[in-house]
Amino acid sequence: MALPAFSAAAPFRILIVNSYSSDWIWVREQTDGFKAGLGGVDAEFRTVDMDVKNQTDESVGAAAQRARELIEGWGPHLVFVTDDAAQAEVTVHFVNGPIPFVFSGVNKTPGDLGLSGAPNVTGVFEREHFAGTLRLLREIWPGEIRRIAVVTDDDPTWKGVRQRIGESVAACEDLGLESVEWIQPESFEEFKTVMSRLEQTVDAVGLLGIFRFAADGGGFTDYETVLRWVTENSSLPDFSFWDTRVERGTLCALTVSGTEQGLAAGRMARRILLEKIPPSDIPPEASSKGRPMISLARAKKLGIRIRSGLLLGSTVLSGFSWDQ
């Protein structure tokens, strides 16, 4: 596969396509990590944000179209695509093409994304640390945790996550879970009802997909609103897999690191650009490291004390994001 021609004096052209907004810390971590992984490669960057969490389908589609036009018109030497939505809208259109694509933060499987066997595509899959997160929760929570419920919205992203959590539960017998209940409320009100019911039936709640709960006035309820409601109304310990959740009151998470994924993706890009190694020779990786993160504010609300050693070994958030 031939890369686009460029002169030695000219910098590389790299297009960054984000499924979400560049302002979101999750995306920022990935892009910062990506640039660090490039290791000082002189490059000109252009970015397209699809912002699927906040924009309408028309806006998202327009952003995807813009990204595709840039790829064809600007002729980047490499395209870095973050998270799942942009893969379906952009990457799949250039499978088997001459331009290399590197992704990160992808939860779906390559088959689900239509990228299986694509010789010009490689990247880093986001693999949430379910078992680690559950063990962290057990260290924090003084009571038993044998029955859990996992809440998701209707985003197909969670399909792969659900499958992997099921595999983890089956593989890790030491988790000692008696039951995992999957709940998919349609609206925020239903979510509240479900959460009230769960107080009596489970020991902990996993807050997975909370972005697409229908609001009373139309649209989706902001996920911070959802989480704030949880901190104020739920007495169940909860967990998730992202730092943005803990910042908004989720008790704990062994977070997947956007920086780590971006860094690995940047190193792949560097090999492709400088060492001329085709993406087909660089197998995709999965995120491996997790960072324990604890919301001490949430713990105080739940009335629990956490061991000093655990606090010192974790990222501890003493307040909620809405208080700052």
Added chain:
Amino acid sequence: MISLTRRDFLKGGWSLLSTLRIHRRLNLLSLMFSAMVALFIIAGGGAIHYRLHQEHGASHARLAAAELAGKAGQLLRMGLSLTDFLAFDEVCEGTTANNPLLLSAAVYDTQCRLLYGSEAGDGVPPELPCGEVIRTLQEGKGTMEQVVLHAITGTDNTLFGFAAVSVNRGAILRNTLRSVFRLAAAGILMLAGVLIIQNRLFRRIVEEPLAELVRTADSIGSLSMAQIASLRAKKGPDDIGRVYGALEQLLSRIFEARAELLKQNENLESVVRMRTEQLEESNALLAKDIERRKALERELRSMANKDPLTGLLNRRSLDIRLDRLLSEAGIQKQELAVLYIDLDFFKTINDTLGHETGDRLLVLVAGRLRAQVRKSDPVARIGGDEFIIVLPGLPAAPFASRLAEKIILALSETFNIDGNDLGISPSIGISLFPGDGRDPKSLLKNADLAMYMAKSRGRNTYCFFSPETSGEEDRRRPAKRN
């Protein structure tokens, strides 16, 4: 000569060889001095190491106290109060767990009361003397007698308490001893190395040249200086070189003296050799002279005892032999016969044929007489034609008569002298011991009388002495003699 030279050399060189013993003394002195230096270094090094380990432990304790205070501050910044820390004892424990230099860690409140502490908290007291703690921290020392302190402060630098870490003095002592042991081992190795180097240097500088000197001394037996060439090659300006030079001069003088001695010895040997030859010649001459004198003496002795014409005993010898035989016969109670033989008409032969013929006849008669008797029987010629035969140890009378008959028979055969046959007969008188006399004189006299009896009976016969006839014959005998 050579051994004397070598002894002289060794006498001078023995003092050099004694240097080997000095080497041993030097080794001992060096060993003692090095051991003292090593002991001093080990003692000094031990003190320094103890001080360094103390500082090292205090440094670790400072870092640990700062770390513990930092962790407490971190929890404080999370919004927790110092008294709300859950299981902070574990954190204290973890602060010192993997550091053997540290004994225990603890956290005190501002009243210096113990809040959290590791289980092995023997080193941290339940309360700290607040005045001393404040003063120590204000002075910026951070170190009390047994513990190292660090203030626990919040975000606005408010004092919340103190982190304290005690140093494990036992570990420091153990580390010090370990260091001292390594130091001692290094010292011993260094000492051994110094001794080995010293030995090798001494061997190369002193022992080997001295051994060469000894070998040279052993080879002094060689006959020329040219065979001791290695000694010359070792000359040099240093002490050993001067020794070599002195030895070379000594050797030179010894060889000069030896050459002189050899020369003198050679002269002396030639003189002795000449004198010996002269003496041998004189000895040979003297031996010849002695031999000649002995022959002469034998001749004289023979002439004194024997008849010069016939070789028979003379009268003197006969008297001596007869006297001894009579003594023996007397002692042994034996008989003895004396035969007195006179040749008949011998005077006529002398007168007619001359004395020379007569003498030759006497010689022949003597031979025939000698042939008739035993070798031990004395036969003597005592006058011109008179012979005496003594027969000892036999029955005297029968053997004497038988001998007389044999003599008469032997002389009856003619004697041929210069073509002339001469006849002669004997007249034999016999006297017997002890009957006819007990001494030579009487026996010879009586035999003489009996001989005259035989002459009177017609000659060519024999007669025994008889006292009855002795008077007549005694009277006739002097006439016949005349």
